[in-house]
Amino acid sequence: MKLYYFPPSPQTRKAHAVAIHLELPLELQLIDLQKGEQHTPEYLKLNPTGRTPVLQDGDFILWESTAIMQYLASQVSNSLWPEDMKSRANIVRWQSWELAHWNRGCQPLQYENFIKQLSQLGDPDPQAVQRATEIFHKEATVLNTYLADRKFLVNDTLTLADFSVASSLTYAVPGRFPLDDYPHIRRWYAQIEELPAWQKTAPKG
Ligand SMILES: N[C@@H](CCC(=O)N[C@@H](CS)C(=O)NCC(=O)O)C(=O)O
DSSP states (O other), X not given: OEEEEXXXXXXXXXXXXXXXXXXXXXEEXXXXXXXXXXXXXXXXXXXXXXXXXXXXXXXXXXXXXXXXXXHHHTSSOOSSSOSSHHHHHHHHHHHHHIIIIIHHHHHHHHIIIIIHHHTTOOSOOHHHHXXXXXXXXXXXXXXXXXXXXXXXXXXXXXXHHHHHHHHTTTTTTTTTOOOTTOHHHHHHHHHHHXXXXXXXXSOOO
């Protein structure tokens, strides 16, 4: 299997981390978003949305990080993606929440407070930061409360749900995410940061 990836991307990170955690052999092909390689005709044939990651398994092409994580984790029996329906539905619930809601707070904070400065695109837009901060607090309150009496998100063991929700926190420090009031999120995320697969996929520099 081959993963078309951009290592600094949180969406890439969660798929790549799952493969490393499960020790699945993966060929890696860099798609440099900074050079616009996601827009080449060859790449758009693989993913018409022009985004990373993409997984190729023979003739089978898959885009969208959540689908890729589930496909990777279905290759071998494991507790990240357990067999029973209720556990799987619970995992998909958190993966859906991450992309639909959590990421809507995290991604703009990451962009405004960190990426813009890194790419010399100007100062953060205060209105965009305020909007993202409001969304962040609303969703962080949900996550923090849920984690208050849980070690991990599903079945009190590490699952795909944790990799998904954690990926949005990749740039929490340089993106100045307001996490001070969310001790359960910080405690939970500290455990994820201990994982070798998370450390191996941390953005460089
Ligand atoms: N929903 C998609 C989002 C993928 C995504 O937004 N990838 C970003 C990097 S984090 C990307 O490739 N952006 C390139 C672009 O939009 O031109 C997924 O989960 O795979």
